[in-house]
Amino acid sequence: DAGVIQSPRHEVTEMGQEVTLRCKPISGHNSLFWYRQTMMRGLELLIYFNNNVPIDDSGMPEDRFSAKMPNASFSTLKIQPSEPRDSAVYFCASKRGPGTGELFFGEGSRLTVL
């Protein structure tokens, strides 16, 4: 079975540009999570969805960040405008439902903002 698929794997952009990260969760999983990982702050939860509905976006750092899940098989995380401090690895993860704890992560999108 295919795992969580993220794209792009690497993105280098200039400050002020828009960045869109994409995620396809595992088929049949009803919960989707976006995390950001840095050396300084570790793994931070940005937002998560249950059944395509955003449940908790308290981890989204600023209004420059937005996330959507138009259907059960696709989600995007957008940063507009991007800033150097947004440089990090962004992970998407999915799980069967809110009652379970086991997360399945994608390989991540490494973002560098110059």
Add this chain to the structure above:
Amino acid sequence: TQLLEQSPQFLSIQEGENLTVYCNSSSVFSSLQWYRQEPGEGPVLLVTVVTGGEVKKLKRLTFQFGDARKDSSLHITAAQPGDTGLYLCAGAGGGAGKSTFGDGTTLTVKP
């Protein structure tokens, strides 16, 4: 707010040595997961523990969930270079549907 503290933060040992990583919280979790992350990849689930006092073994790795379901430990016997990576514990529960992650333990096993 649920917090998970992992210790030690960094661990560097020689091949063949044993080690234990701890994951502690003041909160009760319905389940706890351990993940291993290698450079350039996402965290990969190793095990889930659910019952207080539960012990699970995965080859040379032994996982234990505390009786009160607030803490956990990971013990590796005869560590190998292939065990090198970032080990993360995560607690689930509280009705929120989201997991609380520890800051991780970076393990380096030298040949």
